[in-house]
Amino acid sequence: xKNCEYQQxxxxxxxxxxxxxxxxxxxxVQRPRRKWEAFPGKNRFFCxxxxxxxxxxxxxxxTLGLIVVTSGLFFAFDCPFLVEHLTVCIPVxxxxxxxxxxxxxxxxxxxDPGILPRATADEAADIERQIDTSGSSTYRPPPRTKEILxxxxxxxxxxxxxxxxxxxxxxxxxxxxxxxxxxxxxxxPWVGNCVGKRNYRYFYSFIISLxxxxxxxxxxxxxHITLRSxxxxxxxxxxxxxxxxxxxxxxxxxxxxxxxxxxxxxxxxVASNLTTNEDIKGSxxxxxxxxxxxxxxxxxxxxxxxxxxxxxxxxxxxxxxxGFLPPDEAIPAAAASEMELPPFTPKSDANMCTQSTKxxxxxxxxxxxxxxxxxxxxxKTSPLVQEVSSSAPxxxxxxxxxxxSRQLARQAVVDPCPLLTPVAFSKNNRRDSLHxxxxxxxxxxxxxxxxxxxxxxxxxxxxxxIPQH
Amino acid sequence: xxxxxSLQDLQQPAVSSKVFVQRDYSSGTICKFQTKFxxxxxxxxxxxxxxxxxxxxxxxxxxxxxxxxxSYLEGCLACLTAYTIFLCxxxxxxxxxxxxxxxxxxxxxxxxxxxxxxxxxxxxxxLRVVEIxxxxxxxxxxxx
Numbered sequence: 001x002k003n004c005e006y007q008q009x010x011x012x013x014x015x016x017x018x019x020x021x022x023x024x025x026x027x028x029v030q031r032p033r034r035k036w037e038a039f040p041g042k043n044r045f046f047c048x049x050x051x052x053x054x055x056x057x058x059x060x061x062x063t064l065g066l067i068v069v070t071s072g073l074f075f076a077f078d079c080p081f082l083v084e085h086l087t088v089c090i091p092v093x094x095x096x097x098x099x100x101x102x103x104x105x106x107x108x109x110x111x112d113p114g115i116l117p118r119a120t121a122d123e124a125a126d127i128e129r130q131i132d133t134s135g136s137s138t139y140r141p142p143p144r145t146k147e148i149l150x151x152x153x154x155x156x157x158x159x160x161x162x163x164x165x166x167x168x169x170x171x172x173x174x175x176x177x178x179x180x181x182x183x184x185x186x187x188x189p190w191v192g193n194c195v196g197k198r199n200y201r202y203f204y205s206f207i208i209s210l211x212x213x214x215x216x217x218x219x220x221x222x223x224h225i226t227l228r229s230x231x232x233x234x235x236x237x238x239x240x241x242x243x244x245x246x247x248x249x250x251x252x253x254x255x256x257x258x259x260x261x262x263x264x265x266x267x268x269x270v271a272s273n274l275t276t277n278e279d280i281k282g283s284x285x286x287x288x289x290x291x292x293x294x295x296x297x298x299x300x301x302x303x304x305x306x307x308x309x310x311x312x313x314x315x316x317x318x319x320x321x322x323g324f325l326p327p328d329e330a331i332p333a334a335a336a337s338e339m340e341l342p343p344f345t346p347k348s349d350a351n352m353c354t355q356s357t358k359x360x361x362x363x364x365x366x367x368x369x370x371x372x373x374x375x376x377x378x379x380k381t382s383p384l385v386q387e388v389s390s391s392a393p394x395x396x397x398x399x400x401x402x403x404x405s406r407q408l409a410r411q412a413v414v415d416p417c418p419l420l421t422p423v424a425f426s427k428n429n430r431r432d433s434l435h436x437x438x439x440x441x442x443x444x445x446x447x448x449x450x451x452x453x454x455x456x457x458x459x460x461x462x463x464x465x466i467p468q469h
Numbered sequence: 470x471x472x473x474x475s476l477q478d479l480q481q482p483a484v485s486s487k488v489f490v491q492r493d494y495s496s497g498t499i500c501k502f503q504t505k506f507x508x509x510x511x512x513x514x515x516x517x518x519x520x521x522x523x524x525x526x527x528x529x530x531x532x533x534x535x536x537x538x539x540s541y542l543e544g545c546l547a548c549l550t551a552y553t554i555f556l557c558x559x560x561x562x563x564x565x566x567x568x569x570x571x572x573x574x575x576x577x578x579x580x581x582x583x584x585x586x587x588x589x590x591x592x593x594x595x596l597r598v599v600e601i602x603x604x605x606x607x608x609x610x611x612x613x
Contacts, residue, residue, distance in 0.1 A: 100551065103551045103552075107552060116595050117594075117595040119597065120594065122487050122489075122600070123489055123594070123597070123598055123600075126487070126489050148494050148495065149495055150495060150496070150497055151495075151496070151497065155494070157494075165597060168492065168494065168498065168597075169494055169497075169498055170498055182498075201544075201548075202552075205548065296497065297498065304536075307536065307541055307544075308536050310544065311540070311541045311544030311545055311548075312534075312536055312540060312544065313533065313534055313535070313536075313540045313543070313544075313560065313561055313562045314544075314547075314560045315534075315562055316560075316562055316563055316566060316592070318592070318595040318596060
């Protein structure tokens with residue numbers, strides 16, 4: 001028998017040593033990859049995962065351009081005249097507003113709106129199990145919903161086929177970004193990102209400050225032209241002297257209508273603690289004339305609603321963009337905190353769990369095979385191996401590898417028993433069972449056996465994983 | 470040889486299953502987990518202990534998300550400094566999350582690991598579930 005290490009029963013010690021034993025042997029990646037590089041949604045990342053943006057952000061440069069150009073023209077052409085004739089406060093106020101607008105816009109665009117990480121394979125399997133016990137036996141089940149009571153109001157939770165979980169209340173799946181976003185408001189093309197729980201306050205401050213900025217520029221330009229025309233006795237001449245003002249006027253005039261309207265609308269939403277999504281769908285407006293209009297999330301007090309939405313505690317990002325992927329090829333973990341947790345101890349627990357979980361998953365799928373092949377006593381392993389190799393190797397291999405790798409993965413990851421190696425460990429299964437950390441992303445890997453298993457998990461054609469190549 | 474192998478069995482707990490404790494949305498969208506005792510854990514630990522752990526977790530999350538003078542002040546201060554203040558200090562929520570991580574580690578060491586269980590911090594699962602891993606005790610298995 002090959003030398004297998006003996007370890008203490010303490011799970012933490014177990015979780016640290018196999019990982020460290022595994023690392024030097026199995027590490028093939030030259031540079032440790034960060035989790036954002038393998039993110040399944042349609043997002044773009046900048047500054048090594050610090051900034052996140054939607055993939056389709058074509059209009060954001062336009063928005064920025066319009067704001068910068070208009071403000072630039074204002075400072076260059078109108079301010080000198082107004083400083084001379086009125087007060088120096090005008091460019092100061094304009095400057096402050098401009099900076100605030102740009103800061104809010106960039107914050108809205110580059111902040112994670114509250115993306116929910118996709119469910120791990122274990123969770124998905126668990127949910128599937130719970131549904132199947134009560135559901136029908138057709139291959140493609142109907143869209144699943146779950147009803148819950150929130151503040152004595154019935155709310156339906158929908159099952160997201162892409163993210164494989166029941167969406168929390170107020171969460172919606174954005175098809176443009178391919179993510180479930182908490183407190184989903186809308187996907188704003190001007191800002192190039194979804195507007196959700198984490199960046200709604202920045203979005204709101206952006207549109208409010210932009211309303212002020214456009215109104216301010218509009219008023220200043222009108223004043224400028226008026227003063228000039230009074231001095232020169234003619235509007236036409238005044239305009240001829242300062243053509244840029246006309247450009248600004250036109251831009252501001254059209255912006256003001258839309259921006260002020262939008263600000264007003266969002267002020268109403270904030271005061272009644274609604275999202276654009278809910279308002280458009282009319283989720284809570286069934287009872288017309290009722291004070292609460294059925295919204296279970298409202299605090300029934302405008303000030304409390306405003307404070308809760310805009311000044312409430314800032315929730316953390318649930319997707320760990322800058323965490324490192326475990327030393328595997330293309331297999332990221334689905335979720336982790338954004339904080340710097342102490343070096344691998346809690347993560348290694350998770351890794352350990354999911355590593356062996358994968359085995360459990362395989363076991364679940366081949367439960368009958370497993371029970372037949374791997375009885376309790378390990379001394380029987382060698383004759384068992386002969387039996388297995390002589391009978392059906394194709395089906396037996398995965399289950400045998402799952403059962404035996406389960407024991408071996410714990411300890412002697414580097415030195416498996418040589419008796420088992422030639423038979424039980426086919427290349428794919430061995431690598432997958434010992435390497436993959438998160439079974440959820442094994443479904444996206446190009447392993448043929450696993451892609452079959454992915455379908456067994458009962459998903460429809462909505463497998464939304466972007467293939468990781 | 471056979472003895473060595475079975476000794477290895479005895480010292481290798483393997484994962485037998487995972488239990489997921491889902492979120493409880495009865496009070497709205499705040500982070501709260503169900504305190505109902507899962508049936509799979511009945512043989513491993515007592516109900517009281519489990520409910521106490523879940524209740525403490527819920528209280529900690531409630532503290533993180535509490536709307537009060539302090540959080541409003543933090544929000545307003547952040548707004549006034551154009552949110553640059555978060556480059557220097559961490560938010561109240563993050564502070565409480567660290568507290569939660571420490572609490573879970575503590576609970577694992579004292580209560581769950583001796584019973585062959587492991588709690589996973591919900592933040593690692595996107596605050597969707599509390600994942601409890603049940604390690605199968607090989608002692609029981611080898612007797613078959």
